Amino acid sequence: MKENEKISATGIIYRIKQLKGFSFLHIILDGKIIQAILEGELPEKVREQSAVFFTGIFQKAQIKDKLIFSNDLELKLTTLQVMSTPSESFPFDITKKDLNIGNNVLFDMRALSMRHPKIKAIFKIQEAIVIGFRSYLQNNGFTEIRTPKIVKAGAEGGANIFELNYFGSKAYLAQSPQFYKEFCCGVFQKVFEIGPVFRAEKHNTNRHINEYTSMDMEMGPIRSFYEIMKTEEEILKEIIWTIGSRCSYELDLLQITLPVINKIPMLVFSEAKELVFKECGIDERKELDLSPIEEIKICELIKEKTGSEFVFVTHYPTAKRPFYAKENPNNREETESFDLLFRGMEVTTGGQRIHEYQELLEKMKHREMNVEEFAFYSEAHKYGLPPHGGLGLGLERFTQKIIGLNNIKEATMFPRDVTRLFP
Amino acid sequence: MKENEKISATGIIYRIKQLKGFSFLHIILDGKIIQAILEGELPEKVREQSAVFFTGIFQKAQIKDKLIFSNDLELKLTTLQVMSTPSESFPFDITKKDLNIGNNVLFDMRALSMRHPKIKAIFKIQEAIVIGFRSYLQNNGFTEIRTPKIVKAGAEGGANIFELNYFGSKAYLAQSPQFYKEFCCGVFQKVFEIGPVFRAEKHNTNRHINEYTSMDMEMGPIRSFYEIMKTEEEILKEIIWTIGSRCSYELDLLQITLPVINKIPMLVFSEAKELVFKECGIDERKELDLSPIEEIKICELIKEKTGSEFVFVTHYPTAKRPFYAKENPNNREETESFDLLFRGMEVTTGGQRIHEYQELLEKMKHREMNVEEFAFYSEAHKYGLPPHGGLGLGLERFTQKIIGLNNIKEATMFPRDVTRLFP
Numbered sequence: 102m103k104e105n106e107k108i109s110a111t112g113i114i115y116r117i118k119q120l121k122g123f124s125f126l127h128i129i130l131d132g133k134i135i136q137a138i139l140e141g142e143l144p145e146k147v148r149e150q151s152a153v154f155f156t157g158i159f160q161k162a163q164i165k166d167k168l169i170f171s172n173d174l175e176l177k178l179t180t181l182q183v184m185s186t187p188s189e190s191f192p193f194d195i196t197k198k199d200l201n202i203g204n205n206v207l208f209d210m211r212a213l214s215m216r217h218p219k220i221k222a223i224f225k226i227q228e229a230i231v232i233g234f235r236s237y238l239q240n241n242g243f244t245e246i247r248t249p250k251i252v253k254a255g256a257e258g259g260a261n262i263f264e265l266n267y268f269g270s271k272a273y274l275a276q277s278p279q280f281y282k283e284f285c286c287g288v289f290q291k292v293f294e295i296g297p298v299f300r301a302e303k304h305n306t307n308r309h310i311n312e313y314t315s316m317d318m319e320m321g322p323i324r325s326f327y328e329i330m331k332t333e334e335e336i337l338k339e340i341i342w343t344i345g346s347r348c349s350y351e352l353d354l355l356q357i358t359l360p361v362i363n364k365i366p367m368l369v370f371s372e373a374k375e376l377v378f379k380e381c382g383i384d385e386r387k388e389l390d391l392s393p394i395e396e397i398k399i400c401e402l403i404k405e406k407t408g409s410e411f412v413f414v415t416h417y418p419t420a421k422r423p424f425y426a427k428e429n430p431n432n433r434e435e436t437e438s439f440d441l442l443f444r445g446m447e448v449t450t451g452g453q454r455i456h457e458y459q460e461l462l463e464k465m466k467h468r469e470m471n472v473e474e475f476a477f478y479s480e481a482h483k484y485g486l487p488p489h490g491g492l493g494l495g496l497e498r499f500t501q502k503i504i505g506l507n508n509i510k511e512a513t514m515f516p517r518d519v520t521r522l523f524p
Numbered sequence: 525m526k527e528n529e530k531i532s533a534t535g536i537i538y539r540i541k542q543l544k545g546f547s548f549l550h551i552i553l554d555g556k557i558i559q560a561i562l563e564g565e566l567p568e569k570v571r572e573q574s575a576v577f578f579t580g581i582f583q584k585a586q587i588k589d590k591l592i593f594s595n596d597l598e599l600k601l602t603t604l605q606v607m608s609t610p611s612e613s614f615p616f617d618i619t620k621k622d623l624n625i626g627n628n629v630l631f632d633m634r635a636l637s638m639r640h641p642k643i644k645a646i647f648k649i650q651e652a653i654v655i656g657f658r659s660y661l662q663n664n665g666f667t668e669i670r671t672p673k674i675v676k677a678g679a680e681g682g683a684n685i686f687e688l689n690y691f692g693s694k695a696y697l698a699q700s701p702q703f704y705k706e707f708c709c710g711v712f713q714k715v716f717e718i719g720p721v722f723r724a725e726k727h728n729t730n731r732h733i734n735e736y737t738s739m740d741m742e743m744g745p746i747r748s749f750y751e752i753m754k755t756e757e758e759i760l761k762e763i764i765w766t767i768g769s770r771c772s773y774e775l776d777l778l779q780i781t782l783p784v785i786n787k788i789p790m791l792v793f794s795e796a797k798e799l800v801f802k803e804c805g806i807d808e809r810k811e812l813d814l815s816p817i818e819e820i821k822i823c824e825l826i827k828e829k830t831g832s833e834f835v836f837v838t839h840y841p842t843a844k845r846p847f848y849a850k851e852n853p854n855n856r857e858e859t860e861s862f863d864l865l866f867r868g869m870e871v872t873t874g875g876q877r878i879h880e881y882q883e884l885l886e887k888m889k890h891r892e893m894n895v896e897e898f899a900f901y902s903e904a905h906k907y908g909l910p911p912h913g914g915l916g917l918g919l920e921r922f923t924q925k926i927i928g929l930n931n932i933k934e935a936t937m938f939p940r941d942v943t944r945l946f947p
Contacts, residue, residue, distance in 0.1 A: 111745040111746075111747070111910075112745070113713065113745070113910060129713070131665050131713075132665065132667070132712055132713060132714075148908070149908075150710075150907060150908030151908065152744065152745035152908075152910030152911060153745075154745070154747065184745050184747070184910065184911055185745070185879055185880070185908065185909070185910055185911055186908075187881075187906070187907050187908030188880075188881040188882065188905070188906045188907075188908075189906050189907060190907075191907055191908075192907070210903070211707070212707035212710060212711070212903060212904040213710075213903070213904070213907055215707075215708075215711040216710060216711050221711055221712070224667070224669070224711075224712075225667070227670075228667055228668050231668065232662075232668075239655075242554050242555065244555070244647070244648070244651055245651050245654065245655075246647070246937060247650075247720075247737050247919075247937060248937060248938060249720075249735055249937075249938045249940055250673065250720050250722075250735060251686075251697075251722065251734070251735050251940055251945065252945075253945050253946050253947075263674075263688055263689075263690070264688065264689065265686055265687070265688040265689075265697070266686075266687065266688075267686070267945055268724075268726070268942050268943075270945060272945055274674075274688070280947075281937070281938060284634070284635035284638075284947070285638075285937070287573075287635060287636075287639060288635070288638040288639050288644055288647075289555055289644070289647075290536065290552070290554075290555060291555075296719065296720065297670075297672075297673050297719065297720070299673075299674065301691075303691070311674070312672055312673060312674050314670050321575065322534040322535070322536070322575035322576075322577070322607050322608070323534075324534070324577065324607070456608055457608070457611075458610075458611040459611065477946060477947040478947075480633070480635060480636070480947075481635040481636070482611070483610070483611045483612050484573060484610050484611075484612060484613075484614055484615070484636055485571070485572075485573030485574065485575075485608065485609075485610030485611075485614075486608070487534075487536060487575030487607065487608055488575060488607055488608055496670075514669060514670060514671060514672075514704075514708070515671060515672045515704060517672055517674055519691050520691075522674065522675075522676050522690055522693055522695055523676050523900060524676075524703075524707070524900040524901075524903075
């Protein structure tokens, strides 16, 4: 877009403002709203949300509207042809600065509500997060893999799994690509996958959805699980950089300040609990996991002390981690694992995995698991897997926290929860 | 990798050849096999498939082995530390030029068989296909979207759909992102998604799998469905270019000649049938779809006449296309749709969709569909969708045809068919 540039293009009419002898039209051109001016009469069938084919020339203008992509230029239309006309006008005002509709309407009418620039901006930022994640890994020797979502056994165990009838056999929807990404670690060494995972969790909170996008990576051979955290730090830097460079319009529209990442601080699990007890008087030191309030407090304290909005908590108790988590050889009660907390919430779980066959078998027996059922998994270990580990970063939760949304569903195009299977 | 370059890295031992006083080791470094030479004794615990940490210096060498990435340089090792040792040696010889195992073992032991360089190469080429598809669209104004895989209604209709129990409600696994990508067309205009789709097809052929990756795009406002084909032509050019530029090692290893794309020829459906009848004497002119043999013959004839390995067949009969397919306004018996055939097989189905609300309602009533059940879909049309259309390109099938694999399952990391839910 330059002054005096002529264009001939298709677009969507976002807003119509008729004045005497001319009209201001806001047109969505290549995804961005521009201001156009049309002299004379409007074509008969043009409506807000009409698709149009138009020609025009850009000229200087002074526009004061944050929704408009360029505030220096407007398009003087020379022709305007209507390509489609909605049957009805929108059930809510999509041209208002803020949408202000309740969550039920927001999600029930998702195909419509997403057209508001501030809602759409959420998903442009989400797209940038994915691009940053992928770009870092692709440029650093990771292979993108595709693993099945219909599986014979869940990776995370427990009851939070959807079951389906697979031609007469019992099958499940994958809770995570865990087993498969470990297999692929034996093939490609460094791998990643960005895909849907499914959790049949019955609680309906502002941080859970039943189908979400997991950005997973797995890497080997590693010499220490700190390498995984180092890689995540680099990934996050690239994500933040990518959002910043692709989404200046969206960041401005939503008034978002991106976090700054230097060195992400690390806290051992027991230290983290001790800190919350000492500084806030909350004593959950005997619990084997962090509670939501502890996660919030840890983030607040670390931000205060170091300025970082991210913090790694390491060495989670063995009892609370899956069977494949590698134990600390000096203390079998804790694992070589970590969570990443960001703005009060866990956004990543990661760690080193058991790579030795005998160690895996013993762990499974210790947990009274059916070793035969998981033979397809342990086979990779039997014939050799490098020391390896990885992580999963929840896309919607990370988006929620980057943007500061109240509910994870707002960071999901078509959310699924216990009561929502629709649209 | 340069002569006299020193390195310190981790890798996987692919092959060990012990000679008097020294050993040749093939090591997988950054995903590529290099030749290394170690003087003196091998460390005790080193095996094929061991992970190792090593230091060394590259020196000139003359190597004649296609599996080796560089045939000019070998690595003279100065140190070699073992990081992991397999419990058992491989159940088949992974270091042979060709794997030569039956399909059952190939797929049952996928975590192992994929480690053969020629199997692994399939998935590096597949990765390049995805990168090319995404790269073209991302650079041309398309937004990457994420749509749900657990849905309330199938997009393709019919019985080929997996059902699951969703907290007491009946739900399905998405057969395609069709409805959702159309919604997103109203939001972002040009969108794409690369994700899993599920088809409960009971036939077990060499061109069907029950879970596959669909590379989908949808675009609007369009003025003709020929724009979609033009875009696919550009996408395919970028895919072929991407494979060529990223995968020279793999192409050489698998002895693949990439297709050349100039202008992809187009044939109207009825013309295509007429051609096969005239040239081959196969008379299926009254059938409403192309049979596998017709697809093969059309490709052969077009290649002979034009040199192109791709051909668009357009204007499929309305009766065989989904309800949302746009009919030719001059002949309601045919749709503004197309398939792309490549090397004897359909790899893409695409076309323009109905964007007008009344037209959609009439079509649904004509097909005796439950209009209420699809109200969530037609709502987008009611409030305005641009004239739009798109396509789906099956990743595994396209990979199969690019590489010349006999069975689509060979182009799938962990294939799912009627009898295979494993690993």
